Amino acid sequence: MAGMAPEPPPSLRRLLQEAGPFLGTAPDLADLAPLLVPRLDAVAGAFYDSIRQSPRARRFVGDEEAFRRLHASLVAWLEAFLQTDPRMELRAGMALRMARAHARIGMPLDLTLLGHARLRQLLLAELLDAWAGDRPGLADASDRLTRALDLDAVLLVSAYHSVALDRERTAGERLAQVNLRLQEVVRAQEMLLRTTSHELRTPLTGLLGLLNLLRRGTYRDAEARARVEEDIYGAARHLLTLVDDLLALSRIEVGKALLEPQDHDALELARSVARRFAPRFAEAGLSLEVRTAGPGSVRVHADPERHAQVLSNLLQNALEHTSRGGVTVELAPLPGAGHVLVRVRDTGAGLPPELLSRLFEPFAQGRGRSRGLGLGLAICRRLVLRMGGRIRARSPGPGQGTTFEFTLPAAGRQAPGTERSGDPAAPVRVLLVDDDAVWRRDLADLLAKELPVQVVAVADAETALEVAGAEPLDLILLDVALADRKGGRFQDGLDLLQSLACDAATMLVPRWLVTAHDPGFLGPELAAGWHDAFWNKARIEAAPGDFLTAIRRLLAGRVALSA
Amino acid sequence: MKPVHVVEDDPLIARYLQDLLEHVAGWPVELSDGGGEVLAELQRVPASLILLDITLPEARLDGAPTDGVALCRRLKAGSGPAVPPVVLLTAHAVAGDAERFLAASGADAYQAKPIYDEDAFLALCRALIGRAPGTA
Numbered sequence: 226m227a228g229m230a231p232e233p234p235p236s237l238r239r240l241l242q243e244a245g246p247f248l249g250t251a252p253d254l255a256d257l258a259p260l261l262v263p264r265l266d267a268v269a270g271a272f273y274d275s276i277r278q279s280p281r282a283r284r285f286v287g288d289e290e291a292f293r294r295l296h297a298s299l300v301a302w303l304e305a306f307l308q309t310d311p312r313m314e315l316r317a318g319m320a321l322r323m324a325r326a327h328a329r330i331g332m333p334l335d336l337t338l339l340g341h342a343r344l345r346q347l348l349l350a351e352l353l354d355a356w357a358g359d360r361p362g363l364a365d366a367s368d369r370l371t372r373a374l375d376l377d378a379v380l381l382v383s384a385y386h387s388v389a390l391d392r393e394r395t396a397g398e399r400l401a402q403v404n405l406r407l408q409e410v411v412r413a414q415e416m417l418l419r420t421t422s423h424e425l426r427t428p429l430t431g432l433l434g435l436l437n438l439l440r441r442g443t444y445r446d447a448e449a450r451a452r453v454e455e456d457i458y459g460a461a462r463h464l465l466t467l468v469d470d471l472l473a474l475s476r477i478e479v480g481k482a483l484l485e486p487q488d489h490d491a492l493e494l495a496r497s498v499a500r501r502f503a504p505r506f507a508e509a510g511l512s513l514e515v516r517t518a519g520p521g522s523v524r525v526h527a528d529p530e531r532h533a534q535v536l537s538n539l540l541q542n543a544l545e546h547t548s549r550g551g552v553t554v555e556l557a558p559l560p561g562a563g564h565v566l567v568r569v570r571d572t573g574a575g576l577p578p579e580l581l582s583r584l585f586e587p588f589a590q591g592r593g594r595s596r597g598l599g600l601g602l603a604i605c606r607r608l609v610l611r612m613g614g615r616i617r618a619r620s621p622g623p624g625q626g627t628t629f630e631f632t633l634p635a636a637g638r639q640a641p642g643t644e645r646s647g648d649p650a651a652p653v654r655v656l657l658v659d660d661d662a663v664w665r666r667d668l669a670d671l672l673a674k675e676l677p678v679q680v681v682a683v684a685d686a687e688t689a690l691e692v693a694g695a696e697p698l699d700l701i702l703l704d705v706a707l708a709d710r711k712g713g714r715f716q717d718g719l720d721l722l723q724s725l726a727c728d729a730a731t732m733l734v735p736r737w738l739v740t741a742h743d744p745g746f747l748g749p750e751l752a753a754g755w756h757d758a759f760w761n762k763a764r765i766e767a768a769p770g771d772f773l774t775a776i777r778r779l780l781a782g783r784v785a786l787s788a
Numbered sequence: 789m790k791p792v793h794v795v796e797d798d799p800l801i802a803r804y805l806q807d808l809l810e811h812v813a814g815w816p817v818e819l820s821d822g823g824g825e826v827l828a829e830l831q832r833v834p835a836s837l838i839l840l841d842i843t844l845p846e847a848r849l850d851g852a853p854t855d856g857v858a859l860c861r862r863l864k865a866g867s868g869p870a871v872p873p874v875v876l877l878t879a880h881a882v883a884g885d886a887e888r889f890l891a892a893s894g895a896d897a898y899q900a901k902p903i904y905d906e907d908a909f910l911a912l913c914r915a916l917i918g919r920a921p922g923t924a
Contacts, residue, residue: 419880422879422880423843423879423880426879426901426902427798427801427879427901428800429901429902430798430800430801430804430879430901430902430903431798431800431801431803431804432800433902433903434801434804434805434808434902434903434906435800435803435804435807437906438804438807438808438811438812441812443807443808443811443812444807444811453807456800456803459800460800
């Protein structure tokens with residue numbers, strides 16, 4: 226039995242405040258321990274046999290391995306229950322631990338209490354059986370055991386109550402966060418619409434106006450006319466670029482832009498892009514250098530055309546914002562060999578910190594006509610994300626140059642720390658998050674066998690976020706009752722679900738809950754709409770075809786899947 | 789006639805307005821690109837009418853970024869007797885904008901960009917020039 230926690234958690238303190246005054250002290254059972262402890266294995270065995278026979282209770286346990294685990298922990302718990310000194314804090318602590326564990330797997334209170342009643346029957350029967358002393362002694366012993374179990378049941382009810390309160394509060398806080406985030410998104414979209422309208426109207430104003438002056442015969446002199454025609458042509462081209470960019474951005478945004486990833490040499494690609502830029506750099510009196518930083522292959526697996534588009538965009542940016550010195554393109558494999566880094570460093574105007582944070586948002590730089598319209602970087606970011614990389618910008622400050630860095634998946638790489646099945650060249654990626662190893666394997670096998678998808682199966686939320694951050698995904702399947710293996714910041718799958726729903730990289734990826742629980746158990750979290758569909762594991766097991774059909778239908782819009 | 793003072797950061801639109809006002813209407817034009825301390829320029833240039841763009845990313849008012857609405861409000865609040873009429877120009881044409889901008893700026897009129905009806909726009913300018921102090 227672990228020692229007493231120095232600082233009881235708030236819900237335990239509340240539990241003691243609420244329940245304590247009604248309960249008095251727990252009876253001492255230490256003298257019964259030698260009698261009952263040797264029989265606890267039999268008690269646990271009988272207890273779980275009864276659960277095996279109850280379909281409703283069985284659902285919360287799982288496979289035989291889970292039964293074995295629970296059996297051992299029940300024996301340990303009963304032992305502690307008999308031997309612990311009767312201080313209320315320890316009793317309440319045990320009740321709270323159990324309530325939390327049950328809340329995590331979604332077990333309702335009535336089942337817990339039914340199980341508790343069953344345990345009481347079994348323990349009293351064992352006491353009766355083991356008792357060798359006098360009858361008044363037996364009456365006293367069974368009375369103390371009953372009172373201790375009663376107290377335990379009351380603490381359990383209170384613990385359930387306090388866990389529910391905690392969950393409600395955190396759910397409320399999370400909802401408030403999501404709400405704020407959604408408001409931001411709506412505001413950003415309204416802003417984008419207004420800005421877009423403004424940015425489209427501006428070249429149109431000059432274009433239409435000058436065209437109309439031409440029509441009115443305002444320009445008598447041929448030279449003036451030619452100059453105006455040239456201006457109109459320039460404005461129209463500019464407008465076309467803007468419309469193309471907007472279209473490209475929205476296509477990438479909704480995931481419709483088809484990418485054709487191929488293994489290719491990033492150094493070769495950078496050199497060829499640099500050759501195209503060389504005359505413009507020479508004209509501006511700027512140097513342009515491409516080199517590898519460090520040994521190792523810089524072959525990447527990405528759509529070469531989009532890769533070149535991103536690099537061109539960054540070079541164009543650097544060219545526009547650099548008046549002396551030059552630009553260096555550096556390539557290097559990242560440690561771990563999963564990604565290749567491409568760095569574009571200029572000695573130009575630099576960026577103020579406040580702009581850095583929103584640099585990749587559409588129209589971030591917005592207004593300066595000479596600087597383009599601020600869609601280029603937004604497109605770069607989305608392209609890089611779609612290709613499975615990341616992009617960022619750094620600048621020590623205005624006047625001190627800017628460095629853009631983006632990563633792309635290395636050619637023929639294997640993501641570390643993940644189980645993989647299926648064809649590594651398959652473009653459709655499904656992330657499966659479940660801490661149940663058997664289920665994870667079975668479902669990953671089913672998906673990989675039936676669908677041309679690549680399944681990345683992970684056990685915990687942190688790995689899931691790493692994968693989601695590193696690779697573009699087409700579908701996320703996750704359980705809500707994840708055990709928190711690493712003691713990290715994720716209490717369970719709901720937190721993960723929220724993180725995925727709020728992260729720009731995964732916001733638009735469909736998130737399906739796949740759990741053993743009733744939707745009702747999730748309550749407010751489900752109402753927050755972080756998930757797109759809900760699947761019961763029992764339903765998938767009973768009719769896997771429905772599940773596969775639903776996935777096919779979902780993915781059909783993205784990639785042509787052979788059924 | 790005093791010139792029409794056009795404050796516009798987009799060079800193409802500035803060209804267009806200049807050509808429209810000079811060649812079609814036959815009025816002299818003074819151009820500002822809307823960068824720096826624009827208010828001083830607005831107060832200094834004797835004008836029969838000011839066409840003031842709302843979105844002026846390079847404009848500063850007391851050193852801080854500003855826009856045509858704030859500039860106009862400050863100009864109109866000034867004491868001088870000869871503040872010319874002001875037409876706000878903007879491509880931010882969303883329903884309700886005109887009322888909001890006019891109320892906030894104290895401008896005399898508002899013109900959305902693009903200018904769909906040049907003749908109506910010129911008529912508006914002509915009417916305002918007729919009202920300008922020191923005209924007649």
